[in-house]
Amino acid sequence: MPLTVLLVDDEPLVRAGLRAVLEAQPDIEVVGEAADGAAVTPLVRRLRPDVVAMDVRMPLMDGIEATRAVLRTVPDPPKIVVVTTFENDEYVYGALRAGADGFLLKRARPAEIVQAVRLVAEGDSLLFPAAVRRLAASYAEQRGTTAARAVMARAALTGREEEVLRLMARGLSNAEIAARLVVGTETVKSHVSSVLAKLGARDRTQAVIAAYESGFVSPG
Missing domain, CATH: 1.10.10.10 (Winged helix-like DNA-binding domain superfamily/Winged helix DNA-binding domain)
Known part of the structure; x- marks a missing residue:
């Protein structure tokens, strides 16, 4: 069975790039796309992806609220990877605290994107732990x-x-x-x-x- 992924990003070019990178792998299948966080929960219920690659900043519902909604309402929810432009971002930390399993950068190399999706699907290792440490240092005092x-x-x-x-x-x-x-x-x-x-x-x-x-x- 292939590892299935749902792509969520308000930029069509980003979604197309991620799809091309992931579907070049024989064991990964992109099963759907969404342009806003508000569409994520219904798609997750219908498509049952293993991993959701979620943009953190979107116009109607951001990745933080979409993550909360999925984890709150979907039984046996998928793993969620936040896709972001800036690693040192309070939105990213908010999404991780809301239950996202890790994050990857939009500027990451194709091999890093594939590895990130596989790692988070396996639940074995944290993504970018050094960045998580920096985020914790920046925001823990405010939390x-x-x-x-x-x-x-x-x-x-x-x-x-x-x-x-x-x-x-x-x-x-x-x-x-x-x-x-x-x-x-x-x-x-x-x-x-x-x-x-x-x-x-x-x-x-x-x-x-x-x-x-x-x-x-x-x-x-």
Whole structure:
């Protein structure tokens, strides 16, 4: 079965470029397009894509609200990748906090776009972790850090789970974490699942944002 993608961007040329890049891959199929966030939820319900590549700034409904709508109303929702021009953008951070799984830049090379879609579909690794760290540093002070600290305190992570979360925050994949801790990949997957469950996080991105906003991990 091919990996299916829904493209959402108000610029037809951007959609056409992404479609050309993704459909050049034998295992990826673009199943639909939308020009605004307001159309996303109905299309997701009908097409059931694995991944939504979502523009963050659109005229009627932006990518933040569209992400919230999909995750709030669609059972077993797809992975959502924010497609943006500027990586250091409060809109991007807002979309990640709303539940987007990562982001890619419109200026990214074709191979990077393909890799980003595959990575987020697998749920294995955060996209552009260095940029997420910068965003966290820029906006965590303006956000609900008290609430984030409370979530982290209630989670009561074990020492090994704390190690795993710190390495996740650095952008390491499960295999890389396993090599660093000298354990098996399945053991790391088990720890990651436990961390997500304890934090009430949908995925790795949400867990890492919670780690930065609570002060558990320093953006520096």
